[in-house]
Amino acid sequence: MSTVISPRFRVAPDQDWPGYRLLVREPLQLDCGIDFGPFTIAYQTYGTLNPDRSNAILVCHALTGDQYAADPHPITGKPGWWETMVGSGLVLDTDRYFVICANVLGGCMGTTGPQDINPATGEPWALSFPVITVRDMVRAQKWLLDHLGIDSLFCVTGGSMGGMQALQWAASYPECVFAAVPIAAAARHSAQNIAFHEVGRQAIMADPDWSGGRYLSLGRKPVRGLAVARMAAHITYLSEAALHRKFGRNLQDRRAVTYGFDADFQVESYLRHQGSTFVDRFDANSYLYITRAMDYFDLAAEHGGSLPSAFQGTRSRFCIISFTSDWLFPTSESRELVHALNAVAANVSFVEIETDNGHDAFLLHEPELFETLRGFLTGCAEHRGLTRSW
Amino acid sequence: MSALSKSPKPNFGGAKAPSGAVVVAPGELRRDLRLIAEMIDPGARVLDIGCGDGSLLAYLVRHRNIDGRGMELSQSGVNACVGHGLSVVQGDADRDLDAYPTGAFDVVVLSQTLQATRQPRQVLETLVRIGRRAIVSFPNFGFWRIRLHLLLCGRMPMSHLLTYPWYETPNIHLCTIRDFVAMCDEIGVRVERGVTLDRHGQPYSLVPHGSLANLLAEQGLFVLSGSRRDGSTTA
Numbered sequence: 026m027s028t029v030i031s032p033r034f035r036v037a038p039d040q041d042w043p044g045y046r047l048l049v050r051e052p053l054q055l056d057c058g059i060d061f062g063p064f065t066i067a068y069q070t071y072g073t074l075n076p077d078r079s080n081a082i083l084v085c086h087a088l089t090g091d092q093y094a095a096d097p098h099p100i101t102g103k104p105g106w107w108e109t110m111v112g113s114g115l116v117l118d119t120d121r122y123f124v125i126c127a128n129v130l131g132g133c134m135g136t137t138g139p140q141d142i143n144p145a146t147g148e149p150w151a152l153s154f155p156v157i158t159v160r161d162m163v164r165a166q167k168w169l170l171d172h173l174g175i176d177s178l179f180c181v182t183g184g185s186m187g188g189m190q191a192l193q194w195a196a197s198y199p200e201c202v203f204a205a206v207p208i209a210a211a212a213r214h215s216a217q218n219i220a221f222h223e224v225g226r227q228a229i230m231a232d233p234d235w236s237g238g239r240y241l242s243l244g245r246k247p248v249r250g251l252a253v254a255r256m257a258a259h260i261t262y263l264s265e266a267a268l269h270r271k272f273g274r275n276l277q278d279r280r281a282v283t284y285g286f287d288a289d290f291q292v293e294s295y296l297r298h299q300g301s302t303f304v305d306r307f308d309a310n311s312y313l314y315i316t317r318a319m320d321y322f323d324l325a326a327e328h329g330g331s332l333p334s335a336f337q338g339t340r341s342r343f344c345i346i347s348f349t350s351d352w353l354f355p356t357s358e359s360r361e362l363v364h365a366l367n368a369v370a371a372n373v374s375f376v377e378i379e380t381d382n383g384h385d386a387f388l389l390h391e392p393e394l395f396e397t398l399r400g401f402l403t404g405c406a407e408h409r410g411l412t413r414s415w
Numbered sequence: 416m417s418a419l420s421k422s423p424k425p426n427f428g429g430a431k432a433p434s435g436a437v438v439v440a441p442g443e444l445r446r447d448l449r450l451i452a453e454m455i456d457p458g459a460r461v462l463d464i465g466c467g468d469g470s471l472l473a474y475l476v477r478h479r480n481i482d483g484r485g486m487e488l489s490q491s492g493v494n495a496c497v498g499h500g501l502s503v504v505q506g507d508a509d510r511d512l513d514a515y516p517t518g519a520f521d522v523v524v525l526s527q528t529l530q531a532t533r534q535p536r537q538v539l540e541t542l543v544r545i546g547r548r549a550i551v552s553f554p555n556f557g558f559w560r561i562r563l564h565l566l567l568c569g570r571m572p573m574s575h576l577l578t579y580p581w582y583e584t585p586n587i588h589l590c591t592i593r594d595f596v597a598m599c600d601e602i603g604v605r606v607e608r609g610v611t612l613d614r615h616g617q618p619y620s621l622v623p624h625g626s627l628a629n630l631l632a633e634q635g636l637f638v639l640s641g642s643r644r645d646g647s648t649t650a
Contacts, residue, residue, distance in 0.1 A: 375504035404500020
């Protein structure tokens with residue numbers, strides 16, 4: 026990969042974690058009206074950018090994801106969240122494509138977020154961090170691509186909030202997007218989803234250690250609140266069928282219920298584990314800010330209430346993917362998106378994949394997801410004239 | 416394919432490609448589909464509704480260099496198509512066509528699907544709205560064997576093209592060629608061309624509007640346009 030460093034940027038490999046950090050000195054104009062900056066984007070890349078820079082795939086991560094799509098998480102040591110998808114010979118084939126994944130604005134894995142120091146005060150931003158939107162996240166990513174010298178993405182993809190970013194890319198920078206694959210996503214966050222996010226945020230804010238958001242300055246961490254937020258959210262990522270298949274009413278390391286409030290049931294123990302491991306790697310204020318960004322996401326509202334207008338004149342190729350058991354981003358929302366794209370005669374494919382894995386299916390081994398995406402990308406590569414030899 | 420679909424899918428006994436395989440060689444394409452393919456100009460924008468495993472689309476993309484889209488009810492069909500690089504959406508002719516803008520396509524193909532729609536009349540009107548031309552094929556219920564079957568056996572006819580018993584057929588709006596032409600006339604859809612076919616998709620040299628065609632043809636294949644209503648001409 027060659028890097029073009031313009032005077033606006035300073036690039037330095039991360040000292041502690043794998044990957045890169047890009048310092049953007051110019052301010053980012055946020056939707057909330059604030060010019061924010063300078064700011065840092067932490068990102069990771071896989072594969073090699075071809076000479077005409079036409080083989081880049083931007084992978085956008087979900088709410089609690091990060092840039093480590095295909096290498097071990099530097100804190101938990103767990104495999105990358107999309108390591109079954111990104112790699113040599115895999116669907117996002119790093120022998121063929123140059124895969125970029127950046128931590129979102131407001132995140133806590135190196136890109137500027139509420140846990141970073143506000144240069145004006147010398148204290149962590151906490152709640153003085155501006156409220157950001159999915160469009161702001163995408164604007165920040167656009168800086169990164171400009172820095173990498175990539176005018177046009179071969180593909181932008183991601184699941185859940187990653188899918189929202191893919192849609193935002195297609196709407197905001199249609200000329201930069203050859204293909205977009207939003208998975209388990211929607212053109213707006215539903216009332217039900219906003220409601221679940223609000224439960225999570227209230228759980229965090231109800232934790233005394235949250236301290237009005239100033240916990241880092243005070244040397245505390247609202248681990249209980251953040252864990253509860255994660256537990257509640259995690260239920261929404263699964264399905265009733267998946268929970269039943271995995272746990273049923275099985276008891277945890279005991280033969281009978283204890284008539285107490287211990288984790289008698291396996292499902293309780295599982296959720297507690299999910300909650301407690303999450304707090305090690307995620308910042309509570311980041312959770313507030315990123316959930317808010319998702320809540321505010323509404324592509325139609327950005328275009329006078331008309332979703333087709335968001336894609337008017339688009340030449341991008343779309344592949345919309347949903348899962349039958351996803352009740353957080355149900356198929357009906359994907360279908361609405363398909364109708365909007367049809368209304369502007371866009372080139373769109375739409376696949377609903379049968380699975381009981383719920384919303385989380387995009388992170389799991391779903392053979393049909395892999396097959397569909399592989400076929401779609403191969404078709405697109407043919408149209409783009411991408412060959413293997415460069 | 417039909418075993419996995421959520422709603423019944425018509426099966427007319429034509430040669431289906433094995434699941435997951437899209438045939439594109441001219442010799443392997445079903446004969447009625449080949450006939451349709453020959454009616455489509457190279458480079459055209461085409462929507463194939465009920466595109467199945469994508470055989471026709473794949474053929475047109477490969478050999479006619481068209482800009483092709485598909486719509487298919489069965490999930491397995493859609494997945495096979497998209498997995499082969501075709502632009503196909505999971506959808507239903509009754510429900511999912513309205514979103515397309517007027518004149519979005521040069522040609523809209525509805526092959527052996529009309530009789531399985533809930534609102535065939537509205538579907539036809541939509542076809543000629545969203546496409547400059549529509550190519551529609553359907554089994555002819557006026558075919559002599561069907562008539563004879565009902566007359567002699569007194570039971571709901573089944574044939575090579577109509578393989579379901581009455582209680583589980585997806586073919587809820589069967590019609591004869593004359594019925595079809597009469598409806599087109601009624602709703603101002605212009606018939607540009609009609610071809611009558613045997614069960615293998617081999618064309619007969621019969622006048623498609625005539626009563627002999629209605630008796631002898633097993634399938635009808637029509638090229639339609641909405642020109643009588645909006646005044647434009649495409650002939």
